[in-house]
Amino acid sequence: MKMSRWTMPLLGAGLLMLPAAAMAKGMPQLDFTTPLTLSQVVWGALIFGFLYWVLSTTGLPMVASVLEERATKISRDLDEARVAKSSADAGMAEADQATAKARAESQAAINAALNDAKSAAAAQAETLNVRLEKQLQDAEAQITRARASAMSAIRQVATETATTVVTRLTGSAPDAGRLDSAIGSALAARGIG
Amino acid sequence: MAAEGSNSIDALGQFQLHSALGAVGGSVNFTQSNLMMIIAGLGVMGLLWMGMKPRAMVPGRLQSAAEMGYETIMGMCTETIGGPKSRKYFPFVFTLFFFILFGNLLGVFPLFFTFTSHVMVTLALSLTVFLLVTFVGIKEHGLHWFTYFVPQGIPRALAPLMVTIEIISYLSRIISLSVRLFANMMAGHVMLEVFGSFIVMLGGLGLLGYFPAALSLGVNTMLIGFELLVATLQAYVFAILTCIYLHDAVHLH
Numbered sequence: 001m002k003m004s005r006w007t008m009p010l011l012g013a014g015l016l017m018l019p020a021a022a023m024a025k026g027m028p029q030l031d032f033t034t035p036l037t038l039s040q041v042v043w044g045a046l047i048f049g050f051l052y053w054v055l056s057t058t059g060l061p062m063v064a065s066v067l068e069e070r071a072t073k074i075s076r077d078l079d080e081a082r083v084a085k086s087s088a089d090a091g092m093a094e095a096d097q098a099t100a101k102a103r104a105e106s107q108a109a110i111n112a113a114l115n116d117a118k119s120a121a122a123a124q125a126e127t128l129n130v131r132l133e134k135q136l137q138d139a140e141a142q143i144t145r146a147r148a149s150a151m152s153a154i155r156q157v158a159t160e161t162a163t164t165v166v167t168r169l170t171g172s173a174p175d176a177g178r179l180d181s182a183i184g185s186a187l188a189a190r191g192i193g
Numbered sequence: 194m195a196a197e198g199s200n201s202i203d204a205l206g207q208f209q210l211h212s213a214l215g216a217v218g219g220s221v222n223f224t225q226s227n228l229m230m231i232i233a234g235l236g237v238m239g240l241l242w243m244g245m246k247p248r249a250m251v252p253g254r255l256q257s258a259a260e261m262g263y264e265t266i267m268g269m270c271t272e273t274i275g276g277p278k279s280r281k282y283f284p285f286v287f288t289l290f291f292f293i294l295f296g297n298l299l300g301v302f303p304l305f306f307t308f309t310s311h312v313m314v315t316l317a318l319s320l321t322v323f324l325l326v327t328f329v330g331i332k333e334h335g336l337h338w339f340t341y342f343v344p345q346g347i348p349r350a351l352a353p354l355m356v357t358i359e360i361i362s363y364l365s366r367i368i369s370l371s372v373r374l375f376a377n378m379m380a381g382h383v384m385l386e387v388f389g390s391f392i393v394m395l396g397g398l399g400l401l402g403y404f405p406a407a408l409s410l411g412v413n414t415m416l417i418g419f420e421l422l423v424a425t426l427q428a429y430v431f432a433i434l435t436c437i438y439l440h441d442a443v444h445l446h
Contacts (some may be wrong), residue, residue, distance in 0.1 A: 028208040029312045029379070036210040039222030041317045043209050043228055044308070047293060048318075058282035059241040063263045066256075073250060082352040 078145050202390040204383045208310055215427075233295035233308075240291075266290055266432065273436035274443060277319040281437050285325065289318065290432035297378060297424030301417060310378040312371060319370035322435045326366075330442035341445050370434060375425050381420045390411045 031037055162183060166174040198432050212219035213228040217427045244259030252260055270283045293309055300307025342359040345353065391409035395402035 013234050026205055028205055028210065029310070034210065035222050036212065036224045036322075037313055040224040040226040040308070040311065041313050043223055043227035044317060045316050047227060047230045047234055051237065051292060052288040054238060055241070059238060060263065060284055062245050064247055064258060065240060065261070065340070067260065069248070070250055075334060117330075129286075129354060165372070170370065 155183060157189065160188070202387055202394075204390075205384040206355055207306075207386055208379070210311075211338040213424065225306045226311060226314065229306045229308045230292075231295065233292060233299055235293040236295045236299070237288075238302060240421060259422070262291065263287070269433060269436055273433060274439045275444055278443060279439075282329075282436075286432050286435055286439075288323070289435060290428055293374065293431050294425065294428035297428055298421070299419050300378065300382065301424060307378050307382055309374055310382055315371040315375040316367070318374075318431070319367050322370060323367045326435075326438040327440045329439060330445070333443055334445060338442075338445065341441070366434075366438065370431065374427050374431055377423050381416065381423055385413060385420065388416065 026132060029037070161175060162179055165177075166172075210224045212223060215222050217223075217252040219227075240255070240259050240262070244255040244257075247253060247256060248254055265281055266287045267280075270279045270286055271390070273279075274282060290370055294307045296307065299305050300310065330341065342356050343357050344359065347355050360421065388409045392406050395406035395409060398406075
C-alpha cells in the first residue's frame, strides 16, 4: 500500500523530468546566465510573503466575520422561529382547551336545563295526580254519602209503604215492632241496611 | 509571439524573462514574472475586498465567489488535514491555492506571462511547502517524527532499504510537486504557441493553407478551454497535496 502511494508521483516526476532535461539546453526557465531567473524567485518570495501576511491578517478574517455573522443570524432567526412556533402551539392548545371547556360547559348547561325541565314536569304531574286523586276521593266519598243517605231512606220508604199497604188491606195499622223487624230481616236478606 | 517571417517556431521564447517596470525595475532585477505575481496578488485581494465589501446577508455574485473560495479551501483543510489544528494552516493553503490559481488563469490571457511556467518559481513554492511540512512534523512530534520513515510491520532485514526508499520518496515531493505544476503550465503554453504559429504560417500560404489554418485555430480554441481546466486543476492539486502532506506531518501516517 505504502509503495503504490509513492510510485505514482515518482514515476510522474521521472516522466516529466525526461522532456524537461531534453529541453533544458534551450529552456529559458533554466537559463542561469541571466540573474533574472533567480531574482524573480526572490521577488516572488517577497510578494507571496506579503500576500500571505495581508490575507491572514485582514482578508480572511473579514470573510470569516461575514460568514460568522450570517451563521449567528441564521441560528438566531431559527431560534426565534422555534420560540414563535412553540408559543403558537401553546396558543393553539389553549384555544383547543377553551373550546373543549366551553363545549363541556354548554353540555352541562343543556343537561341541567333538561333535568330542571324534567323535574318541573314531574312535579307538575305529581301535583296534578294529587289533585286528581283528591277529586276522585271526594267524588267517591260523595257517592258513598249519597248511597248511605239513599240506603237510610229506603227503610223509611219501605216502612211507610208497608204500613200503607197493610192499612189498606186490613183496615188497621200494623204493629210497629213486628213491621220494623220484618222489614229489617227483609232488608238484611237483600244485603241492604 | 509567433515567429513571423521565419519558418522556425519559437515556442520557448514566451518564457524568456525580462525586466519590468522600466529602469527602476531593471536596476533591482524585477521581472515581468514578478509583475504578474503582483497582479495575481492584487486579483486575490480584489476578490476578497470587493467581494466582501457589501457584507451582505444574501451575497451577490462576487461575494458568493469569495465566500465559495473561502469555504472550499476551509473544507479542504478541515477534511484533509483533519484535527483541531487544521485551521491554523488554512491561510497558508488559501494563499497558495489562489496565488497559483490566479497565476495560472492570468497566463491564459494573450500577452500575459505565466509565472507558474517557471520551474524556479514552482520549486520555491514546493520547497516552502516541504520546509513547512517538515517543520510542522518535527514541532508536533519531536524526534518521534523520524519514525515516519519506518513503515510499520516490515521485516527487520528490509528496514534499511525501506527507510531509504521512504526518505527518497519524501524528498521527491519537492520535485514532483514543483515539476507537476511547471510542466503542465509550460506544456500547455508551448502547445498554444505551436498551434498559434501554425495559424500564421499556414494562413500565409494562401488559399491552400486556409483550411489547416482554420483547423489550427479550432485546436487552439479547444486548448484554451483545456488550459482553463488545467490551470484550475493544477492549483487544486498543489493545494490538496499540501494538505495531505500537512496531514501526514500532523498525524504521522
